[in-house]
Amino acid sequence: MPVTEDVFKDVMGNVPAAVTVVTALDEAGTPVGLTVSAFSVVSLRPPLALVCIDKGSQTLPGVRDGGRFTVNFLADGAEELAIRFASKSPDKFDGVPTRPAPVPGCGPILTGDACGYALCDVVRTVEAGDHWIFVGQVLDAALWRERRPLMYCRRTFSAWHAPEGDGLGSRPAQASGRALGLMMTIEL
Numbered sequence: 442m443p444v445t446e447d448v449f450k451d452v453m454g455n456v457p458a459a460v461t462v463v464t465a466l467d468e469a470g471t472p473v474g475l476t477v478s479a480f481s482v483v484s485l486r487p488p489l490a491l492v493c494i495d496k497g498s499q500t501l502p503g504v505r506d507g508g509r510f511t512v513n514f515l516a517d518g519a520e521e522l523a524i525r526f527a528s529k530s531p532d533k534f535d536g537v538p539t540r541p542a543p544v545p546g547c548g549p550i551l552t553g554d555a556c557g558y559a560l561c562d563v564v565r566t567v568e569a570g571d572h573w574i575f576v577g578q579v580l581d582a583a584l585w586r587e588r589r590p591l592m593y594c595r596r597t598f599s600a601w602h603a604p605e606g607d608g609l610g611s612r613p614a615q616a617s618g619r620a621l622g623l624m625m626t627i628e629l
Contacts, residue, residue: 457594457601462513462526462555463492464548465503472534472549473503476527478593479572480512488579490559493572499529503548504575505566511548512559516588517600519554523591544580556588 444452464474479493492512494501504510515523526533538553547560561577568574589600 455595457592459601460515460519460523460591460593460598461492462515462522462551463494463500463504463510464513464551465500465507465510466546466548467503468506472539473500474526474533474548475500476523477512483576488582489564489576490561490579491574491576493569493574495572497571501573504563505573507546508563509544509546509548510561510563510575510577511542511550512561513551513555514557514559515551515554515591516556516585517591519591520598522551522554523593523598542581547580555585556590557584558582 458478459480461477461480462474463477463480464472467473475494475498477492477494481491483489483491490512492504492510494504522537534549537551539549540552542548542550542558542560544560544562550558559577559579559582561575562580563575564578565576566573567576589602592599592601
């Protein structure tokens with residue numbers, strides 16, 4: 442017998458997650474987007490990442506039909522933006538600083554509230570329960586080191602604080618027998 446939905450949500454809500462806004466373009470070329478915490482790096486060679494999108498999402502057709510998406514990694518202080526993009530509001534982009542992605546067909550980059558982004562081309566789509574999983578090959582990515590990533594855990598937003606010598610400072614990343622962090626993988 443599977444675990445109850447409440448227990449599942451409580452347990453999964455205890456796992457810290459990066460807060461991202463996934464953007465895409467609808468069939469008219471209009472930006473669409475939603476807040477996603479179900480993001481993961483899949484592979485380094487080739488560079489693959491995945492996002493999970495609810496079947497009822499207004500952004501789903503843009504990602505599915507357009508075949509490309511942008512993952513914007515929100516920075517500390519972007520809590521209101523995360524909440525806005527988690528809503529069904531049709532005006533999510535009003536007043537939000539963006540720029541077009543350098544890769545045609547990808548959603549806009551959120552320049553004011555992100556600490557990085559990854560532009561992805563959908564290479565696999567998997568139906569999974571009440572969500573669709575989109576695996577994307579990362580075509581371009583950037584990281585703004587001066588901004589701390591926004592995390593979500595136990596129904597609370599907080600900034601991620603890097604331990605001393607984790608590679609997120611000014612020196613380049615170096616493998617030291619431990620796993621490289623998420624933002625490190627995207628930067629590579």
